[in-house]
Amino acid sequence: MRGKYRIAPATSRPSEAFVxxxxxxxxDLDLKGxxxxxxxxxxxxxxxxxxxxxxxxxxxxxxxxxxxxxxDHETRKVLDRTNANESVSAIADRLKKxxxxxxxxxxxxxxxxxxxxxxxxxxxxxxxxxxxxxAYDSLSKxxxxxxxxxxxxxxxxxxxxxxxxxxxxxx
Numbered sequence: 001m002r003g004k005y006r007i008a009p010a011t012s013r014p015s016e017a018f019v020x021x022x023x024x025x026x027x028d029l030d031l032k033g034x035x036x037x038x039x040x041x042x043x044x045x046x047x048x049x050x051x052x053x054x055x056x057x058x059x060x061x062x063x064x065x066x067x068x069x070x071x072d073h074e075t076r077k078v079l080d081r082t083n084a085n086e087s088v089s090a091i092a093d094r095l096k097k098x099x100x101x102x103x104x105x106x107x108x109x110x111x112x113x114x115x116x117x118x119x120x121x122x123x124x125x126x127x128x129x130x131x132x133x134x135a136y137d138s139l140s141k142x143x144x145x146x147x148x149x150x151x152x153x154x155x156x157x158x159x160x161x162x163x164x165x166x167x168x169x170x171x
Contacts, residue, residue: 015067015068016068018067019063019064019067019068022063022067023060023063023064026056026059026060026063027056029056030052031052031055034046034052034055034056034059035055037059038055038058038059041059041062041063042062074098075095075098078091078094078095078098079091105124105159106124107124107125107126108123108124109123109124110122110123110124111123111124111139111157111159113146113156113157113158115146115147116147120146122139122142122157129141129142131145131146138153139153139154139156139157139159140152140153140154140156141153143156143157
């Protein structure tokens with residue numbers, strides 16, 4: 001249980017299946033049923049002006065967030081600072097900047113990548129990267145040293161939008 005919100009106790013089913021079942025149950029509820037469920041989840045009556053589809057959406061989000069994890073503090077701050085006149089693309093840009101900031105590598109971070117059935121550990125330094133006692137000024141150069149082919153280093157180590165190739169492949 002998180003904060004002032006309560007949700008039904010966990011079942012023995014996996015979290016995703018539980019959430020799907022709860023949301024399917026919400027879909028079957030009429031307005032009166034959704035209001036009752038709101039009362040049990042939030043421990044207060046629902047706003048009287050909310051139509052059925054918004055009650056459903058808020059309850060479905062709360063169930064998912066309680067079971068699978070809510071938004072982190074930084075994302076909430078970005079969303080709380082938005083206003084009604086702001087465009088969706090402007091909000092999306094701010095959220096992308098936040099994601100980029102989260103993936104900035106700090107010295108001391110160790111990146112691990114399996115390649116050709118071997119685990120490769122790369123240490124982030126203040127001015128580059130270290131792999132097998134050798135210093136490199138970019139992740140792409142480390143990836144080249146590991147594979148013998150040209151790679152986008154951040155992508156090779158799973159730091160970009162596209163996933164790195166499956167780790168079981170031999171290249």
